Amino acid sequence: MIVAKQLTKKYGTGTAAVTALDDVNFTVEAGECIGLLGRSGSGKSTLMNLLGGLDQPSAGSLNIAGQELGSLNRASLADYRLSTVGFVFQAFHLIHSKTVFENVELPLVLAGVPKAERKAKVNAALEAVRLTARDHHNPSQLSGGERQRTAVARAIVNQPRLLLADEPTGNLDSASAKDVMELLMEQVRANGTTLLLVTHDEALAKQYTPRVLRMADGKLLSAGVC
């Protein structure tokens, strides 16, 4: 599903250059749950940005679901994001002027999915996260756990092959955190989705991700078992 070879990302040039990812190599099979661990500044966000098609490598190759991301132009990268990836962030990133339904619908609108199909898909995603009854509410009327469940619905609505979750439980109480993790794991179990979970929480990684990638100073320390 993911093959990274000599993956390198540098920011800036000359004396201001920073090597955020330095010759990183790993492979991930479809349906794997991977924890991505490392201190702040170790390169986790940079790696997630490359995996999510939000940025492109400076050198090396990154092949995801048969697509070589470094060779895609802007429009093809946008297509890749809409068709292949679902994102869940620590801070939810919902649009507060839109309803829960409209937030979840957004990736489908951007992908040009017809209205009737959008409705069916949004309803299925909201049912999966148990928010059907809140579909016309505004995110500001929801609890933190419900907001993150809305974000999970938005991430899974287009049935992505890759789910990227960046500290998805970082702002939640322990009951809501468990709920959100179980919903993500249900996606993996039911659809064979591949999950990458950035976390500082070793216990969370131990519980949910059988394999972890550990990063330090832009390098991958290990790609072994948790």
Ligand code: ADP
């Ligand atoms: P993490 O997510 O593990 O905290 P990052 O991937 O954000 O780490 O950062 C890795 C390194 O790259 C850090 O030294 C950071 O300062 C640097 N970095 C990240 N983004 C940029 C950028 N846009 N410009 C310059 N340096 C950056």
